[in-house]
Amino acid sequence: MAETITARAMEKKKFADFTRAIVDNGYQLYGPAIEGREAIIAQIAEQADVSFDYRNFKMSPKDLFLSQSEVLCRFCRGEIVPDAAADDGRRVLLGIRPCDAKAISLMDKVFLQEPADSYYKRKRDNTVVISAVCSSPEDTCFCTSVGGSPASTEGSDILLTDLGESYLLEPVTPKGEDFLNRFSSLTRNASKNEVREKERIVEEAASRMQKMDLEGIAERFAKAFESDLWDTPSQRCLGCGICTYFCPTCHCFDVTDETLHENGRRLRTWDSCMYSLFTLHASGHNPRPSQRERTRQRFMHKFSYSVDNYGELFCVGCGRCIKHCPVNIDLREVIAP
Amino acid sequence: MKTENPQSTIRNPYIPYPVRIDKITIENADRDLKTLKLVFLNKEDEESFQYLPGQFAELSVFGKGESPIGIASSPTEQGFLLFTVKRVGVLTSDLHDSEEGRIIGVRGPLGKPYPLDVMEGKNVVIVGGGFAFTTLRSTIRYILAPQNRSRFEKVTCIYGARSPGELMYKEELKEWEANPDIDMHITVDKGDESWTGREGFVPTVLKQVAPSADNAIALVCGPPIMLKFTFPVLLELDFAPEMIVVSLEMRMKCGIGKCGRCNIGNTYVCKDGPVYTYRQLQSLPAEY
Structure with a gap:
């Protein structure tokens, strides 16, 4: 009323x-x-x-x-x-x-x-x-x-x-x-x-939209961390990062300095967990060394870690990542029960 | 472990405090470890920078960037901050090339400190290797401070480096070896002709020293290979996984849990760490 x-x-x-x-x-x-x-x-x-x-x-x-x-x-x-x-x-x-x-x-x-x-x-x-x-x-x-x-x-x-x-x-x-x-x-x-x-x-x-039952996906993904669930998407993934740029909730950023002569500015720019440099240590060690770990990270972040930390899926179903992926990775196929 | 981040709500968390490099000390024979003694330019900044052992800060050089470094000084040491920096990348090389008097920035304190509340009333076993000893130095200084010493029981420290020349804080190590308030066991992987001390890897020495796990907590900080072999020794000595505490490193940018890169599973090393218990690590993916 x-x-x-x-x-x-x-x-x-x-x-x-x-x-x-x-x-x-x-x-x-x-x-x-x-x-x-x-x-x-x-x-x-x-x-x-x-x-x-x-x-x-x-x-x-x-x-x-x-x-x-x-x-x-x-x-x-x-x-x-x-x-x-x-x-x-x-x-x-x-x-x-x-x-x-x-x-x-x-x-x-x-x-x-x-x-x-x-x-x-x-x-x-x-x-x-x-x-x-x-x-x-x-x-x-x-x-x-x-x-x-x-x-x-x-x-x-x-x-x-x-x-x-x-x-x-x-x-x-x-x-x-x-x-x-x-x-x-x-x-x-x-x-x-x-x-x-x-x-x-x-x-x-x-x-007009198909509805998937994603109840319990956070636990399902947490259990699947070492499984072959990530094989197909990560083998196809080019690591271009376009999914993260189009995603309305992806918010990872980089901080870099730019200088010209004596003046400069500190900038923050969008970054992407799909890139190897994202987690590369100065020592050369990389905790996510291949596209498999990086692809998994993106899915885990959106469908498992965010549920643990904020009680929310960090995906709103806009479908832009599906529409723009150059190798046709369909997120729905990965998250479907 | 529930220490609140003391950062003010009004302050822009991305803007560092200006500090002056007051003194630069070369720590090792390879000359790639330098300790920077930093003094705040503004008294009010110093007052708002309230930290505890185990926390870190972003060292900031405008034009070069920022780097997360563990705080090596103890809050019981007033008037300055210490950071021991290894020369690795662009920013740390620039810091190494600094002269005393240079103005740089410090952003923090960041992360959670060692669990001082849990450590109170317990025997504390400190296990350090290489240049990761920085926040453990902070912890030792903190515990040995007259106003704090009675809060903790027996303190045992095992500290190792690759060679005698690579041991950091040499003057203090000497003091601590003579101090009855702490039981020091210093070791090097391989000694030289003048070395009369112990030789052997840190996990091996830990096994020999065999500190009791009874009413004890172990703080471990070192390179991944040392951690890998130290955890089994501590478990064998009967330390419970939640009484083994470790500090981790990760590539970081914001330091406040927003830029998204330093996570291990559902935790951010910058704000939920860098201090973890072995129990926590067991439940997290091994992505570190």
Whole structure:
């Protein structure tokens, strides 16, 4: 009942006013854009004609919280120098899919855990996440197998559903509630029919995905550590790391220094457990010497260690690793019971 | 083992404290081990850097990077930090080429210390090999400090190096050999013409010394090959797997459990270690 009371609705013709109002209120607006034949998330202009008819963004929005490359500090002649004011701009992320929003909630567990990661936290605090219910999952999608749903609200502040004539806007967090209240003149109370229509869309989307029973996968993987389960994927794996770059929850990073004459900067950049250098000691010893150990590490981290440490699978079923793997390694075949 | 990371919640955990290299001591005949004595530039930084034996820190040289190194000083030694650094890669070579007075950075303290609460009231057996002796030096200094000595029972130390010239902290070793508060057994794999002490590998000497496992805990730190042969000796001496404590090394970056590279199974060496019990290691994959 509570949902039907708090849910808002917006006529589609008012949506341009909404995006304009968001920008006028000083937010940077990130939303759907087309690049080539794919939808991406990018900063969009206020007048942009926004629609949510893509399946999912080519890349997850993880870069907006954990930048692919980011300056940790600057230095001169070996001593730290104050950085130019960090960009503290408030942002709205519009139209990410619930799987990617859930991935943000998983990243939170790592980066907001003490000691909190200052860079991540600042971006997270400054961002309102409006996710869009997924009505047309891809062949590679399996969110319902990993505890998600086409309308999962984890990691979202507001959940949006495209109902054809109108949008349903359901606040998820107090932050989302406050945000919607600021634009209350553009919305009205949602009708029961609109809420029912959303449920139908979600059910229909969920029914298109095959559901695997992954109950107990953490223990199953822990027991299979020395088994031949990893043989097939690791023999095929090229170690290119594309799965980790596309993955919305893979968050491993490297820290390196760059210098030019007397000035320099300390950077953090995405890294990948698929690379041999990732764990190579200065002594030459490598605790994960072959692709077998590295492939296993990625699966163990997502489906076993993360369950032990955070009580969560670190996979949201977005299927990007399956779609982009150059040797067609299908993660579902490895995790299937 | 549940010591909280003392890092402040407000401080940016990636930014090191500035420190000055106050003194550089060459520790060994090969001259590839140097002890850096570091002094904080800011008093408040020194006060927030509260550490215990067994913890480590990231030594930071802007332009070169960072490297996780065990803290060799003891918190009972005030006013400075000691790190013994082996010349191996880019950063450690740069540190070796430093002159006294240079400003570098220290980020930490990181990781969990040795289980001092468990060690209290027990006989402590310290087994060290090679240049991994650093955090064990910290531990010995800590235990031998007048205000702490009564908290621990008999302390036995077996320390070995490849050759006499490779033994670190030589002046202190002499002091400790003369100190009735600690039972020292120093050994080298192979002596030279001037060596009058013991010869033999650390596990062998441990077997000969045969410290009792009764009300005792063993701290072990050394190269993998030494660990491999030391664990069976300790088990044979009847040390329970949870009373054998070991400190591990791993390639690290962030040091705070976020960058994802130093895990052994479901633990991160940087924040859940580097100190583990043998019991814990038995339940973890041998990926170290």
